[in-house]
Amino acid sequence: MQLVASIKSFAGQQLRFEHRSTVLNCDMHFSLYLPPQAETGAVPLLTWLSGLTCTDENFVQKACAQRAAAEHGVAILAPDTSPRGESVADDPDGSWDMGLGAGFYVNATQAPWAEHYRMYDYVLEELPALVAAQHPVDLSRQSIFGHSMGGHGALTIALKNPQRYRSMSAFAPICAPLECPWGHKAFAGYLGEDRQRWAEHDSCTLVRGATQHLPMLVDQGSADSFLQEQLKTPLLESACAESGYPAMIRMQEAYDHSYFFIASFMDEHVAFHAGHCKS
């Protein structure tokens, strides 16, 4: 693991690393914000998952999360959104909703993706363990959040591993990949045509089958151009209401899909996770 950037921010350190991922079978970058409290002891670890077309750097530069992380004494880990490198398969049509920048946080089982696209195991297992081996983060106090494709990743990974996380949250998540074009394309490519496999990574399906509940916060902008066709927040609201999953799902009037929306509510999301990681 090699440090490639270290920038002081709100009395903490915004770090960027390069490393060889054994799970993804390629070289990767990730970012890690360490708050000032990490100088004197282990701090909770929040993992942020970004959306389509992002790297680890969009969040670092545009989400305005460092101030709240420093205030609450939490570290924030931001992985990339897919495996990277010349040997890594990309969408043959070059579109941005599949392949590079669009790993969908699943373990691909289909050629040519299966060789590298294992973002589920990378985010859940390899990366937190790697970070904790070298930095003062407490893996018994973890939460996960994300945006759009990363919101889907955060909700599904937490719903599948409630013992691993204290809380989950999402901005404009893809709530029902079983019911939207982005999900159909990515899941057919990465997981094959068997919809049973898809259902294992569908927030609405997982909510309906959940036996253990975690605190869940979701913010969605009402002026988000992806809301109707791709994100489908009402399906998550129904799944939570019908199955009795306690979730705070908020429609934020006139906000769009961008990082301006994310930054507007970032303080609340960091405070939400920090509170659950401390209790």
Ligand SMILES: N[C@@H](CCC(=O)N[C@@H](CS)C(=O)NCC(=O)O)C(=O)O
């Ligand atoms: N590139 C697409 C938009 C993709 C997009 O909105 N990506 C979101 C996540 S789903 C994002 O965070 N983009 C990077 C950024 O805003 O910094 C387009 O031109 O329509």
